[in-house]
Amino acid sequence: MSRTAVVTGAGSGIGRAIAHALAQRDWRVxxxxxxxxxxxxxxxxxxxxxxxxxxxxxxxxxADAASAVAADVASRLGLHAWVSNAGISFMHRFLDAPVERYEQTMAVNLKGVFVCGxxxxxxxVxxxxAGAIVNTASMAGKQGRVPFLSDYVASKFGVVGLxxxxxxxxxxxxITVNCVCPGFVETPMQSRELEWEAELRGTTADGVRDMMIADTPLGRLEQPEDVARAVAFLVSEDARFITGEALAVNGGAYMD
Structure with missing residues (x-):
């Protein structure tokens, strides 16, 4: 029987890597x-x-759009896994963070996981x-010690709880439901964050990048494929008795 998975936010970055990892493992994506x-x-x-x-x-x-996609896939192909990966970020000092940005971040990163899930x-049902749902959280969903991303931290803590x-x-x-908590992943979103953080810290993007690598015991930036392989495991038969977990996939950058 063909297995079908829906992946959100899969046009680039981590989502694209997840789509590839699942396709390589004989999923219809x-x-x-x-x-x-x-x-x-x-x-x-x-x-x-x-x-x-x-x-x-x-x-x-x-919610209407998510329901339409889920119903269409389930009726035509069968829906066996759903990966809620879509996410956004903005960087501001907490004292300067616009409420509008907070609302955008929460809408995509938390409400999106809720309505899609x-x-x-x-x-x-x-x-x-008896399918599998995987949500993309972050190591920022396990610790608040993350500079300039207060709204993002709040959204990702929410994803872990949800x-x-x-x-x-x-x-x-x-139905199993788990989330992955990536660290410093080398994606287009991270490239933007490097520039923003460099400006806020008064340093360079390369300097921020070096700080991230120094904070990662495995000594390199995480690649989207590192996250994708973990997601592929969580939707596999090998993970059928794992649910409610927030799997750290961060090279040791944060250990709990």
Whole structure:
């Protein structure tokens, strides 16, 4: 039986790597992103094209849009896994952080996980699928000692808590819910953050990058593929008795 996974925010970065990792492991992947063209580009480049990978534009803050994607996939293909990966970040000193930015961050990073997880779980229950849901949190969801990202920290702490709440209630349906907590991942989003943090610290992007590497015991920046492999494990049969976990995937940059 073909297994189908939906991945949000998969037009670039970690999401794209997750889509590739799942396709390599014989999943049919539905690549979604706010940028529909980016989603389509990723879907057409995935390995094992005979699996029938698809793409769709998806605004994860819209409950109606999430429900439509989940219902369509579940009805046509079967929905076996959903990865809520879409996320945004902005950097400000806490005293200067605009409320509007906070609202944007919470809408995408936390509300998006809520409405997508709800949509996916409803369809899994409706179709009798004991599926897997994985949310992308962050090591910033386990510690507040993260400069200039107060709204992001709040959203990711929320994702960790929401993951546990979902896991507790969905366990009776055989649905597992876990999250991954990446560290300093080398992505386009991180490139923007390097510039922002350098300006706030009065240093250079290379200087900030060196600080990140120095804070990581394994001695390098994390790659999107490092996160993707962990997600692939959490949706696999090997992880069927793991639920409610926040899996640290950060090279030791934060240990709990």
């Amino acid at each position: 539905v690549v979604t992103d706010l940028d529909g063209d980016a989603a389509e580009s990723v879907a057409t480049a995935l390995p094992h094209q005979d699996a029938g990978h698809e793409s769709a534009a998806l605004d994860v803050t819209s 709800q949509a996916a779980a409803r369809e899994m 409706r179709t009798g699928v 993951t546990q709440a979902m896991a507790y209630e969905l366990g009776e349906h055989g």
